Each structure stands twice: as structure tokens, then as C-alpha cells.
Amino acid sequence: MSVNISSELMDYDVILASASPRRKELLSLMCENFRVIPSDCDEKIPEDVTPELAPEYLSGIKCRCIASVYDLSVVIGCDTVVICDGEVLGKPVDEADAIRMLKMLSGKTHHVVTGVTLGRGCRYSSFSVDTAVTFRELSDQEIKAYVKSGEPMDKAGAYGIQGLGALLVEKIDGDFYNVVGLPVSRLAEELHEFLKKVQSK
Numbered sequence: 001m002s003v004n005i006s007s008e009l010m011d012y013d014v015i016l017a018s019a020s021p022r023r024k025e026l027l028s029l030m031c032e033n034f035r036v037i038p039s040d041c042d043e044k045i046p047e048d049v050t051p052e053l054a055p056e057y058l059s060g061i062k063c064r065c066i067a068s069v070y071d072l073s074v075v076i077g078c079d080t081v082v083i084c085d086g087e088v089l090g091k092p093v094d095e096a097d098a099i100r101m102l103k104m105l106s107g108k109t110h111h112v113v114t115g116v117t118l119g120r121g122c123r124y125s126s127f128s129v130d131t132a133v134t135f136r137e138l139s140d141q142e143i144k145a146y147v148k149s150g151e152p153m154d155k156a157g158a159y160g161i162q163g164l165g166a167l168l169v170e171k172i173d174g175d176f177y178n179v180v181g182l183p184v185s186r187l188a189e190e191l192h193e194f195l196k197k198v199q200s201k
């Protein structure tokens with residue numbers, strides 16, 4: 001049962017291959033002791049990878065980059081993107097890019113997809129979770145004020161639903177924590193299954 005995942009993980013050296021403070025906080029809900037070792041791999045998405053599969057692909061790159069060095073550890077790699085009108089929105093490169101993204105998201109439903117790859121030795125398992133988020137109509141003035149707050153700059157799609165960005169959201173369909181960067185409930189289930197496979201090796 002995945003609610004016992006915290007005790008199951010105690011037998012392993014767990015590494016979160018992510019620089020995201022949000023993921024660190026969320027992983028601590030289910031894992032008491034883990035190390036954070038962000039990967040610095042090239043995050044380019046090949047042309048033949050569809051927007052929906054991009055986060056799973058990128059999470060695999062981040063996981064493999066660390067798991068190939070720490071081959072006895074259980075490594076968790078993650079990637080979150082926003083998909084709107086078929087376009088993948090990562091983190092904005094500057095304020096103008098953040099304004100462009102928020103104008104695009106205004107008054108529409110977009111998808112936030114987080115891909116996760118679990119790895120240990122040469123064993124890997126990937127999955128992704130999709131949450132639909134609908135923004136209300138935003139005025140140019142409030143977009144500018146939000147960007148000036150600085151909150152959008154390190155976040156996919158240029159907003160943080162867990163912060164001031166909550167005020168932009170009309171409704172959400174799916175896991176809230178998936179939008180923040182880690183689908184905790186599904187992750188606990190997947191970790192439980194992954195550890196079973198690792199043990200049976």
C-alpha cells in the first residue's frame with residue numbers, strides 16, 4: 001500500500017535529481033531521508049517527441065544522468081511543462097517571455113504535465129500525470145503586475161499555482177501537486193511498484 005511508502009523507502013539511498021525547492025518539499029511528505037543532486041544535463045527536446053511526451057522524456061534524461069553515477073541509489077527525475085494550443089511552455093527566458101506566456105494562457109484551459117522517471121542501476125520506469133488548468137481572462141495590467149512580482153520566472157508556463165498565481169486560476173481538473181511539480185499520490189504508488197521490481201531482481 002502506497003501510504004506506507006515512507007517505511008519502504010527507508011532501506012534505500014534515495015536521490016531527488018532536481019533543483020526545484022517545491023519538489024524537495026513535496027517529496028519530504030513521503031520520504032524522511034533523501035539527498036538532492038540536481039542534474040545538469042542538456043534538456044533539449046528532439047523533434048520527434050510530442051509535447052505530451054516531452055516531460056517524460058526529459059525526466060528520463062535527468063534521472064539517467066544521476067543514476068548512471070549513483071547506481072545503487074533510487075533516483076527520481078522530474079520535469080514539468082505547460083502545454084497550450086499545442087505549444088510546450090517551459091520556464092520563461094525573460095520578463096517579455098513571461099508576459100507572452102501569460103497572455104497565451106489568459107481565458108483558456110491548458111494542460112500541466114509532469115513526467116517522472118524512477119531509476120536504479122539499469123532499471124528504469126517512467127510515467128506522467130496531466131492536470132487541466134483554466135485561467136480566467138487576464139488584463140494586460142494584471143499580467144504586467146504579476147510578472148513584476150518575480151514569481152513567474154522559475155516556473156513552467158510563467159506562473160505558480162501555489163502562490164500569487166492562484167489568483168489567475170478559475171478551475172483545475174486533476175492533481176494540484178502535479179501542477180506544483182510532483183504528483184505525490186501517483187508517485188507513491190509508482191515507487192511502491194518500482195521497489196517490488198528492484199527487490200525481485
Ligand SMILES: Cc1cn([C@H]2C[C@H](O)[C@@H](COP(=O)(O)OP(=O)(O)OP(=O)(O)O)O2)c(=O)[nH]c1=O
Pocket residue numbers: 017018019020021022023038039078079080081082091112154155156157159160161162165179180181
Ligand atoms: C505550473 C507551475 C510550475 N511550477 C514549477 C515546478 C518546477 O519546479 C518548474 C518547472 O521546471 P522544471 O524544468 O520541471 O524543474 P526545475 O528546473 O525547477 O528543476 P529540475 O529541472 O532540476 O528538476 O515549474 C510551480 O512551482 N508551480 C506551477 O504552478
